[in-house]
Ligand SMILES: Nc1ncnc2c1ncn2[C@@H]1O[C@H](COP(=O)(O)OP(=O)(O)OP(=O)(O)O)[C@@H](O)[C@H]1O
Ligand code: SF4
């Protein structure tokens with residue numbers, strides 16, 4: 001267990017290092033920051049001045065080494081646009097995105113498990129076909145469309161929920177619903193196919209031969225054995241929502257990390273972009289580790305590895 | 306009244322290439338305290354037959370029978386709930402593969418206790434005590450510690466013992482064991498067999514034991530039913546059938562075995578290979594199903610319906626020439 005954790009933390013650090021390098025290089029090759037920062041009408045000497053000030057005239061590896069050195073000391077630089085420390089910005093914006101992602105993933109799991117189970121217990125049945133249709137719908141509907149629909153119905157017509165301008169639970173419900181509708185299909189499918197496999201397994205036949213009834217078989221015996229891939233997929237989905245909730249954060253005017261990154265990219269605020277990418281990757285890495293730990297608790301056989 | 310009576314059991318399996326008549330008109334009976342062994346080559350329908358007794362057939366299979374009675378009540382008329390009550394409590398099952406037959410994410414203890422909780426009583430402490438006592442009875446040392454273990458932490462032999470204990474937990478009157486020792490090595494096989502046999506005697510349980518292994522039959526069977534291509538071709542007292550088989554198929558099976566004297570318990574004597582192919586079970590089989598492989602085949606065999614009738618000491622034999630015992634010797 002201890003070895004496992006050490007190995008995983010080392011691996012996580014390697015991953016973060018690689019990502020930081022790739023995103024650093026990609027930002028550099030995406031265009032000359034000095035020119036775009038100086039503005040279209042700036043003179044050549046002002047651009048040169050900016051280059052010198054920020055050290056962009058030095059070789060790439062030195063720039064990266066410099067950035068890494070500072071980053072290791074907890075200094076990710078200041079935002080060009082806000083003037084604030086990047087760390088402070090990220091720390092401000094991250095919680096609401098995390099909350100949104102957790103809520104959306106939670107909703108998606110809560111809806112997908114019963115649906116996937118019902119479908120997988122009787123593949124080919126009417127219930128199965130309805131569930132598969134819902135999954136198809138969820139995958140095929142763009143998030144902005146779901147969002148607008150939610151705003152129209154829940155916000156404007158029924159007036160149940162506020163539409164924009166807040167970060168409390170009430171304001172997060174609609175965006176979370178939109179996101180969960182999007183990430184639910186993958187979980188439904190994996191629960192369903194897991195259930196189909198498990199229900200055909202020998203130990204379910206044993207359970208039936210013992211005289212156990214439906215609920216005991218489905219929930220006590222089958223469900224747990226379908227959960228390992230579900231946890232893995234859900235954690236990936238969660239990670240994806242952290243980085244990919246730009247659209248939803250935009251629509252519902254939520255000042256999360258997605259929105260921050262979006263702005264930063266548009267404004268060439270590259271220390272912010274770099275920091276956001278790193279933060280989301282770090283969250284991703286932590287999520288995967290967490291998923292592995294959960295799975296070790298679900299399936300005792302995993303503990304051996 | 307027999308504990309289990311089966312008459313004219315038919316099972317069809319719907320496959321991609323058509324309907325398979327996997328079991329065709331089986332009649333069987335098992336008395337309390339009696340061991341009936343069912344032998345036959347792979348694919349002859351032994352497992353399907355066993356599963357159909359408590360309605361555990363896979364969804365692709367369907368069965369019908371004129372009578373399928375346990376303790377005098379026809380199982381076919383039971384509601385789903387009554388059937389669920391019967392499983393485990395009236396009829397216990399031991400499956401072939403102890404590696405996949407236990408739930409990998411539940412402790413042995415929970416899997417044993419839930420049988421008690423389901424059929425015997427709601428008291429968890431009593432369930433635990435029962436689990437420990439049954440594990441001890443099937444020869445598992447320090448049973449209390451074993452309860453907390455998961456299947457993957459046990460050896461194959463131990464797992465099969467757990468399966469046996471699980472089948473016994475609710476004191477069933479009939480146990481159906483589908484090749485329970487095939488996956489085990491020989492010494493453990495012998496232990497498990499003698500264990501089953503003594504438990505069965507002790508509790509007066511009826512035992513249906515499916516096997517490939519004539520050594521096992523000789524060791525434990527009171528009666529034996531030989532299956533071929535979905536039919537029972539020969540039934541009778543185990544000693545009679547082994548010593549003086551009347552059906553050419555049974556004779557072929559036994560002559561494939563190195564020695565015709567019954568081998569001691571646990572010594573593995575696998576059914577040998579008989580030349581020729583098992584008939585396809587898709588359509589109706591005209592005449593005798595064994596005709597294409599039978600050494601004694603005559604013209605009549607592939608056209609006439611073969612009746613099941615007594616022959617010599619054997620209760621039932623499905624061969625046109627079974628009565629003419631001398632034929633065999635001159636063949
Ligand atoms: N789930 C299934 N789907 C399709 N065909 C099946 C299924 N189960 C059994 N069969 C077919 O039915 C026939 C009888 O199968 P069964 O499992 O009863 O044989 P068996 O006598 O138990 O063989 P073995 O000794 O190998 O266990 C075989 O031809 C098999 O292919
Ligand atoms: S009926 Fe004919 S073919 Fe069938 S077993 Fe008897 S002798 Fe052989």
Ligand SMILES: [Mg+2]
Pocket residue numbers: 351352353483
């Ligand atoms: Mg079988």
